[in-house]
Amino acid sequence: MDDKSKRGKDRYAVIGWPLGHSMSPLIHNASFDALEINDRFIALPLSPSEFEPFMESLPSSNLRGLAITIPYKTEVLNYCSERASEVKAIGAANTISVGEDGGLVAYNTDAGAAGRALKEAGVELRDEKVVVLGAGGAARAICFQLLWQKAGAVTIANRTLSRAESLSEGLQQAFSDADVTAIPLNNDALAEALETARIIVNTTSLGMYPYVDECPVDTGLLKSGMVVFDIIYNPVETKLLRAAREKGSKALPGTDMLVYQAAEQERIWLGVDAPINMMRKALLKELSKAS
Numbered sequence: 310m311d312d313k314s315k316r317g318k319d320r321y322a323v324i325g326w327p328l329g330h331s332m333s334p335l336i337h338n339a340s341f342d343a344l345e346i347n348d349r350f351i352a353l354p355l356s357p358s359e360f361e362p363f364m365e366s367l368p369s370s371n372l373r374g375l376a377i378t379i380p381y382k383t384e385v386l387n388y389c390s391e392r393a394s395e396v397k398a399i400g401a402a403n404t405i406s407v408g409e410d411g412g413l414v415a416y417n418t419d420a421g422a423a424g425r426a427l428k429e430a431g432v433e434l435r436d437e438k439v440v441v442l443g444a445g446g447a448a449r450a451i452c453f454q455l456l457w458q459k460a461g462a463v464t465i466a467n468r469t470l471s472r473a474e475s476l477s478e479g480l481q482q483a484f485s486d487a488d489v490t491a492i493p494l495n496n497d498a499l500a501e502a503l504e505t506a507r508i509i510v511n512t513t514s515l516g517m518y519p520y521v522d523e524c525p526v527d528t529g530l531l532k533s534g535m536v537v538f539d540i541i542y543n544p545v546e547t548k549l550l551r552a553a554r555e556k557g558s559k560a561l562p563g564t565d566m567l568v569y570q571a572a573e574q575e576r577i578w579l580g581v582d583a584p585i586n587m588m589r590k591a592l593l594k595e596l597s598k599a600s
């Protein structure tokens with residue numbers, strides 16, 4: 310098979326910079342194999358100077374769908390002719406579908422996937438106070454989802470307080486009756502917020518491989534009966550989650566969210582019900598090699 314015909318099967322890709330060791334090709338290709346879909350999902354690291362020419366050539370390329378990661382989740386919107394309702398609210402996309410006519414439609418499957426991970430773990434958000442650690446792209450999507458699922462209050466704790474404040478203002482504009490607060494990511498502020506909150510969602514990259522000894526919260530602040538959801542998926546059990554489990558809290562890793570956001574991408578691109586268990590199994594097998 311020559312290179313060009315091989316390339317014809319590369320219908321889906323993840324773009325980002327730096328892309329590192331993305332798990333997306335592994336998860337999607339495990340699903341494509343199980344569903345006997347004769348397409349491949351590839352990793353496409355794109356430097357900032359490559360991004361614009363790539364996006365301009367996308368409508369006439371072989372690609373039918375994109376997964377988007379840091380730093381392009383907002384910038385891709387400039388090239389999309391349509392935005393799904395969640396993208397209009399959140400202001401960022403992690404998924405693009407390329408229509409037959411070359412039109413690009415933007416979606417955000419991170420938000421719903423986080424909600425699903427909590428729901429399937431039996432966590433009811435209605436009227437709950439949630440402390441979200443971090444105020445980056447993932448935090449933004451998750452905060453919208455928490456409020457769509459009727460969380461009672463959201464406290465955003467971030468190293469750069471101005472970023473938490475700006476996210477908090479955006480949420481208050483979108484949900485006029487929402488109780489949203491911004492605090493610095495430090496022990497005193499977190500201790501106060503955790504006096505009344507039972508659910509913590511970590512969206513910072515603290516504790517992510519290879520910096521596995523980092524933890525966004527002083528573990529002394531964790532109590533039994535809490536729910537701690539860490540969206541980091543490598544390692545599967547972060548230092549934060551280990552401490553939560555040892556305290557008798559529910560500890561939820563980011564692996565399910567990663568699989569659910571990928572499954573929803575396949576529903577968008579291909580209209581299929583992705584084999585979630587198989588995708589999770591492939592992911593966990595790969596991650597177990599890394600630890």
Ligand code: NAP
Pocket residue numbers: 379419442443444445446447448467468469472494512513514515517540541542563564566567568570
């Ligand atoms: P991002 O937009 O770059 O935001 C990173 C966040 O981490 C910011 O709040 C940043 O604080 C904080 N942070 C980074 N280094 C820090 C440090 N040394 N001390 C304190 N805070 C620090 O990234 P993102 O897209 O939101 O992704 C964040 C994490 O979520 C990554 O680990 C990513 O892999 C994970 N993720 C998982 C899934 C999933 O499906 N499981 C999906 C998306 C993302 P500042 O604002 O102060 O810089």
